[in-house]
Amino acid sequence: MTNGGPGDSRPSKNQRRDAARKKATQLREEQKKKDRRNRVFLQGGIAVAAIAIVGIIALVIVNSIRPVGPGPANMASDGVLIGQGLNTVKTPALQPDAEPIASVPDSTGAVADIRVYIDYLCPYCGQFEQTNSEQIAKWVDTGAATVEIHPVSILTSKSAGTQYSLRAANAAACVANSAPNDFYAFNAALFKDQPQEGTAGLTDKEIKQVVRSSGVKSSLSKIDTCIDDLQYKSWVLAATDRALTGPIPNASIPKVTGTPTVLVNGKQYLGSLEDPKEFAAFVLQSAGATYSTSTPTPTPTPTPAG
Template sequence: MTIGGPSDSSPSKNRRRDAARIKAKQLRVSQKKKDRRNKVFLQGGIGIAGIAIVVLVAVIIVNSIKPAGPGPRNMASDGVLIGEGMITALTPALQPDAAARPSEPDPTGAVANIRVYLDYLCPFCADFEAANTEQIAEWVDSGAATIEIHPVSILKSKSAGTKYSLRAANAAACVANYSPDDFFDFNSALFVDQPEENKPGRSNDELKAVVKDSGVRTALSSINTCIDDGTFESWVQAATDRSLDGPIANSSIKAITGTPTVLVNGKPYTGSLDDPKEFASFVQQALGETYSTSTPTPTPTPAG
């Protein structure tokens, strides 16, 4: 006798089918639970990733915005004032959001007050500098004139993303802060082999080389750190905004509209930028006009 013949097959098949259905149901339930867990994890992961991205962007933005800090020493007027003997006038640093303190013009009218607003990427500024720096230095050294130099950053978007105009003005502020009597020579050196617009301009290391090559020997380490850290970039931008918004103190103009803006005893020079004789004539004329209006009229002697 064969055990498990045809007469026993039907109940066995039914039990197997029932078991299979139960197993399938269990698998479906298990898969649904797994799917729900994965969905929660996925949503949570996306949320965490989203938060991480937001935090990362916030950190980048915060790090890219330099907090407002005190401005450089010796630039309380937003410019460096240099007088007889090529000596820079010393002033305290401006605090954040403080108004600039205009320099006092010569009250006698006997000294020409020359003021220049310049951008280190501006080719017209380089033209004026090349034509006039030597004679201006002679006038200032002898006491016949003062020169007040205002670095601004109007062209910071014109250097292939490196913000050379801003970085160069910051470097000038660093020199003014740490080695003020070297400012004039460094300012002039920045226009030698001036970078072209829409090209990267000098790197920070190259700016530091210009500092050294221009003859700066005081506080070189501090100046280099100041350049690398962009210490005064926020101040440069604020000073630029002040010059563009106005008012321009001790002047017949409301605000600057471009660079170079050259003022002599408050009057704008509109002549040739590369003709030193024409500029010298303008200085002489402005000096004469100021002197004549500044000289008191003698009081008549009462008749005896």
């Protein structure tokens, strides 16, 4: 082995130590610079992501909070008033925050004034509808009665998160607005195969199919769009609140406390929901002695039980 002399070019132990320290210091400085760059990039990325999230949230809010538009035409009383020939009485649309205009009942008592507050998910409403829809239609068609149907959405939270009650009431408003003389048939069709409370109810696509199967033929595209957009959501909520808080005009009750709420000439029907004869008798009793005399309009009579 040869020992290095004065001319040996290899660094000494101290030189190697100094070089290692310098290298370590250099690596630390480079790592610090790299860490600073990474922090800047990370903070910048977080800021960009936050801006994007805020933008998305703002877009969702803007799209969900639409300006409140007018209510449906032909429902100025918050209900659809149907008269002789099953034709709907035409009324202008209520402007936002406008007070409903109560329908004026027949002052002579010759025509029975039937009003029904219904929720399309309410099973008791379905019972009343199945029992009495046919005989009510006959009375109204011949001019012996009028019927005013008020859709409300009390059971919106009872359809597995789909808000069927609200969507169905909105669809009813869509039909009342665009195809008013088909409203009675559509209303009956929604109860024909009524979904059970607690289920998801019908989809919007299925509700549109009910529109068509009930016989609506005009303004279908407009009605479809109205259903998809929940166009009358604000009106349904407001009308429901008005029914639940009152006052109920021309009525023996101050407010609606459940569905169905059925009024005949202002008096509340509290009888059987499954006996058409009992309801017909109540109509006759509420109408008073006018029905016992000869009048130009036919007298409501019970539909024979099948």
